[in-house]
Amino acid sequence: MSTPAKERWIDALAAAGLRRIQVGSFVSTRALPQMADCADVVRHALSIPDLQVSVLVPNLRYARAAFDAGAHALTVPMSVSEPHSLANVRKTHEEMIEEIRAIVALRDARYPGTTIEIGLATAFGCTIQGVVPENDVLRTASRVAECGVDSIHPADTVGFAGPAQIRRLIPRLRAEVGETLGGIHLHDTRGQGLANVVAALDVDVHAFDSSHAGLGGCPYAPGATGNVVTEDLVFLLESMGLRTGVDLDRLVEARATLAAGLPGVELHGHVACAGLPKGFVPATAAA
Amino acid sequence: MSTPAKERWIDALAAAGLRRIQVGSFVSTRALPQMADCADVVRHALSIPDLQVSVLVPNLRYARAAFDAGAHALTVPMSVSEPHSLANVRKTHEEMIEEIRAIVALRDARYPGTTIEIGLATAFGCTIQGVVPENDVLRTASRVAECGVDSIHPADTVGFAGPAQIRRLIPRLRAEVGETLGGIHLHDTRGQGLANVVAALDVDVHAFDSSHAGLGGCPYAPGATGNVVTEDLVFLLESMGLRTGVDLDRLVEARATLAAGLPGVELHGHVACAGLPKGFVPATAAA
Numbered sequence: 084m085s086t087p088a089k090e091r092w093i094d095a096l097a098a099a100g101l102r103r104i105q106v107g108s109f110v111s112t113r114a115l116p117q118m119a120d121c122a123d124v125v126r127h128a129l130s131i132p133d134l135q136v137s138v139l140v141p142n143l144r145y146a147r148a149a150f151d152a153g154a155h156a157l158t159v160p161m162s163v164s165e166p167h168s169l170a171n172v173r174k175t176h177e178e179m180i181e182e183i184r185a186i187v188a189l190r191d192a193r194y195p196g197t198t199i200e201i202g203l204a205t206a207f208g209c210t211i212q213g214v215v216p217e218n219d220v221l222r223t224a225s226r227v228a229e230c231g232v233d234s235i236h237p238a239d240t241v242g243f244a245g246p247a248q249i250r251r252l253i254p255r256l257r258a259e260v261g262e263t264l265g266g267i268h269l270h271d272t273r274g275q276g277l278a279n280v281v282a283a284l285d286v287d288v289h290a291f292d293s294s295h296a297g298l299g300g301c302p303y304a305p306g307a308t309g310n311v312v313t314e315d316l317v318f319l320l321e322s323m324g325l326r327t328g329v330d331l332d333r334l335v336e337a338r339a340t341l342a343a344g345l346p347g348v349e350l351h352g353h354v355a356c357a358g359l360p361k362g363f364v365p366a367t368a369a370a
Numbered sequence: 371m372s373t374p375a376k377e378r379w380i381d382a383l384a385a386a387g388l389r390r391i392q393v394g395s396f397v398s399t400r401a402l403p404q405m406a407d408c409a410d411v412v413r414h415a416l417s418i419p420d421l422q423v424s425v426l427v428p429n430l431r432y433a434r435a436a437f438d439a440g441a442h443a444l445t446v447p448m449s450v451s452e453p454h455s456l457a458n459v460r461k462t463h464e465e466m467i468e469e470i471r472a473i474v475a476l477r478d479a480r481y482p483g484t485t486i487e488i489g490l491a492t493a494f495g496c497t498i499q500g501v502v503p504e505n506d507v508l509r510t511a512s513r514v515a516e517c518g519v520d521s522i523h524p525a526d527t528v529g530f531a532g533p534a535q536i537r538r539l540i541p542r543l544r545a546e547v548g549e550t551l552g553g554i555h556l557h558d559t560r561g562q563g564l565a566n567v568v569a570a571l572d573v574d575v576h577a578f579d580s581s582h583a584g585l586g587g588c589p590y591a592p593g594a595t596g597n598v599v600t601e602d603l604v605f606l607l608e609s610m611g612l613r614t615g616v617d618l619d620r621l622v623e624a625r626a627t628l629a630a631g632l633p634g635v636e637l638h639g640h641v642a643c644a645g646l647p648k649g650f651v652p653a654t655a656a657a
Contacts, residue, residue: 149452213649242640245609246568273647274602274640275609278564281533285572315561321563322532353529353561360530360560364499 086120088344090127095337100329100367101313102137104128105158105292108196109145125152139202146186156198158236159171159183163223164209167240171204180226187231201227202268206252208243217252221259227311234265236292239279242272246282253286266290269311271297271351276311277319284323291316296338297351312352314338321365328367331359373407375631377414381623383582387616388600389656390422391415392445392579396432412439420503426489428459433473443485445523446470450510451496454527458491467513474518480615488514488522489555493539495530504539508546521552526566529559533569540573553577556598558584560640564606571610578603584638599639601625603607608652615654618646 084092093106106128107121121138128136137156149157161179162168164327168179182199190197205212206220224235237256249267257264267277267288280291294310317329334353342350371379380393393415394408408425415423424443427433436444448466449455455466470488477484492499493507511522524543536554544551554575556566567578581597604616622642629637 097554208647208649210621213647241647242644244652245606247610272640272644273605274599275564275606277562278606281565281568312561318560319532319562319565323534353559357529357559360495360500360528361497362495363530 084117084344086123088340089120089124091346092295092337092340093128095196096135096334097131099333100280100327102133102328103137103156105137105139108139108141109152110139117285122148122152125149125154129153129155137200139282140186142174142182142187143185146182146189150189150194150197152195154234156200156204157186158200159186159232160202160238161223161227162204162209162240163215163220164205164212166211167205167209171209176223176226180230183230183232184265191231193261198233199231200265201232203235203237204240205225207239207248207276208241210241214351217255220252220320221255224256224260224264228260228263232263235260235263236265236268236290238292239270240268240272242275244279245275246271246278248340249279249282249284253283253288257287264294268292270309271311272309277315279362280311280316280319284325295334296341296355298341298348309351312354314352314354318354318359322363323365326367326370330367331365343346371404371631373410375627376407376411378432379582379624379627379631380411380415381418382627383621384418384421386620386624387614388621389420389615390424390443391654392426394426395426395428396435396439397426397428409439412436412441414453415439416442424487427473428477429461429469433476437476437481437484441484444473444489445487445489446473446519447489447491447492447525448510448514449496449527450502450507451492451499453498454492454496457498463510463513467517470517470519471516477520478518485520486518487552488519490514490522490524491527493524494526494535496561497528504541505543507539508542511543511547511551515547515550516657519550522550523552523555523577525555525579526557529557530561531556531566533565536566536569537573540570540575544574553579553627557596558598559596564602567598567603567606571612582621582627583642585628585635596638599641601639601641605641605646608654609650613654613657617654618652 090105107124109121110118112119127304135155138149138154139158140149165176190199205215208215219278267283269279293313293316295313297309297312314334317327317331338350394411395405396408397405399406410646422442425441426438426445452463477486492502495502534603554570556563580600580603582600584596586596599620604614604618607614623639625642
């Protein structure tokens with residue numbers, strides 16, 4: 084996707100009312116050449132009023148680039164499963180903890196306004212390791228909290244999570260790290276994404292990662308076909324009386340901008356296909 | 371789909387552990403020629419031990435055929451939305467109530483062992499009428515309960531339902547018709563199917579209609595792309611520790627039997643595509 088196409092896409096999403104967008108990753112441009120323009124994309128996104136601009140960074144080296152670009156928030160992945168960590172960022176747990184400590188120290192010293200968030204990957208299971216014990220999740224969350232990060236977002240990186248697991252694990256995580264527990268990152272790999280959102284709402288989670296048209300996934304997690312679809316998520320929340328501030332019609336229209344920038348890519352999502360229910364009044368519009 | 375193919379498909383589903391299958395509809399063979407062999411299919415299904423054989427019938431005339439065929443249970447659709455009723459079965463509410471009374475009277479007189487269930491169509495909204503007031507749902511449910519039916523199953527015929535609506539409406543319905551409230555019939559038209567299952571479980575619904583590979587829909591409900599996918603539903607329930615008695619691997623394998631009988635049809639469902647999580651132990655297997 085060209086840089087101008089990315090910028091038009093972000094513009095369209097912001098115009099639909101999204102107030103926080105992860106616009107790219109600072110990563111090896113050899114491994115992911117499509118992210119080589121991340122600093123340019125961040126610069127453009129920062130020009131949009133009231134938009135919180137977030138990026139993903141795997142280590143201190145790329146965190147420096149993200150700080151320099153002026154991103155408001157950095158997401159650092161920390162896998163609970165060590166085999167996944169080695170596959171995803173080629174680092175052991177100890178090495179990742181060192182990176183996170185160094186990123187926080189750099190932030191504290193030179194970029195005090197920037198938020199550091201942890202994507203607690205494979206918190207609900209791992210395609211390599213299989214079952215991930217809850218005590219491992221708690222211990223890993225506790226260790227990254229001690230590094231001084233701002234928030235921790237448990238991630239169902241490979242789509243293994245279920246509602247009962249979420250209702251059990253989230254309160255335990257909150258007991259362990261308190262208000263450092265942030266939102267949740269859910270995938271729809273096995274069709275359970277929105278069911279898991281309902282379960283997460285029940286245990287007072289109020290922030291949800293999602294991706295427009297369900298784009299994305301994880302190159303090191305076979306079968307991980309992408310995050311919860313933003314359009315379907317917003318419909319769910321609005322139908323439950325929760326005001327997202329997002330204009331669903333414009334969010335669906337923004338798919339055309341995405342498709343123009345990535346011709347041939349498969350767009351996911353049910354609401355965009357079926358349309359909104361006749362007579363449906365979103366909570367945001369009713370407010 | 372040929373009659374032998376339907377029978378092989380039902381065999382495969384029963385072998386996967388399903389104990390109740392709606393095997394067909396007794397309806398006008400001019401409108402739905404693919405249902406012309408319904409009596410033969412019922413006869414075959416009745417030969418499977420421990421399988422409850424259910425069929426759909428729109429009126430007294432076809433109920434007679436279903437009784438004669440020996441089906442264990444008849445589902446009669448009763449739309450809360452009158453425009454939907456007129457489009458779906460060409461009958462007003464009053465005319466449908468008369469049909470239901472006559473079906474119950476015939477059952478009481480000659481087929482006392484047969485169960486009569488109402489699919490309370492458009493209980494969560496209608497593509498023709500739009501919003502369906504909850505009081506209309508309660509009134510319609512109350513009227514069919516008074517006819518002497520065995521159970522009433524609210525149906526999200528066109529995929530308008532949301533979790534908050536389900537948590538609100540189901541307790542009101544139960545207060546209105548008591549234990550006559552049966553399971554729930556959910557569609558995934560807008561991707562909310564399993565999220566709605568989670569909400570329904572919270573209000574003590576324990577029976578869910580679904581369709582293998584998500585086949586089906588409603589010819590008079592544009593955009594109604596089919597029921598919740600059985601495979602994904604069973605995975606959800608098993609992951610929540612609920613024993614369905616269904617062998618998920620065999621249920622997924624049964625898709626090959628379905629596909630052989632309906633070449634070219636689009637099969638839906640995530641679990642069949644992504645596979646079960648590594649290390650996943652279904653509640654049924656653990657029991």
